[in-house]
Amino acid sequence: MTVRNELRLGINVDHVATIRNTRGGVHPDPVRAAKVAVSAGADGITAHLREDRRHIIDSDIERLRAEIALPLNFEMAATREMVEIALRQRPHAVCIVPERREERTTEGGLDAAGQLAHLQPMVLELGAAGIRVSLFIAADRRQIDAAVALGAPVVELHTGTYCEAIDESPEAFERERARIEDAAHYGAGLGLEIHAGHGLTYDTVKPIAAIPVIRELNIGHFLIGEAVFVGLDESIRTMRALMDEARNAVDARS
Ligand SMILES: CC(=O)[C@@H](O)[C@H](O)COP(=O)(O)O
């Protein structure tokens, strides 16, 4: 019997909160978006509580924990404040991401190799609390080695540069894809669970979904934007179908 190579889809609801926060009220509600994601077949919900609370706010995390049964992937900066929140909220997973106040979105991956001493106690403390720890890193073998050294069981490879390369040239797009493929195989070979995400769209998802060692994709911004035109349920289902198409083609070849 062929065992299907599982590829989970986590839906990031941050940018529902971005729209809400432009008016300061309660609409649109990221928790309602998470409920639509559940019914559209998502495998998990991702939310990034930025230190400046520009989109997701603390009560969103509390409500996601209380109202959504799917695993929550809590994205956070490597700060004491965020570790305390994670320990209180007990999400299924924490993904430690780099943050800069002035950035428009998460630029580049976490410099795990350069911050081993800072990250080590957090990874240990979160892991000891039963929270799966992931590091959001660039597709770079040095950062993967650092994740292994830290004992983080998961890495999420930043696909932002890869996604931007589609507008540059076919050669650049293939170069960035190959970089992610190499890092994914390298990390999986060292025993890490490999995830990927950031900036993925209908046009960029299939080559990433076709990398068989990748276990989870986290996608948000494009799906929320596309939902303006087709609705969130349909945007998620279309993404899921593209992922399945790519993964099934790989499974059929193996
Ligand atoms: C780490 C990451 O990739 C996500 O948090 C996502 O991109 C949404 O958040 P921002 O747009 O605030 O970076």
Ligand SMILES: NCC(=O)COP(=O)(O)O
């Ligand atoms: N970690 C990546 C993520 O959660 C979603 O990123 P994006 O699709 O909103 O760019």
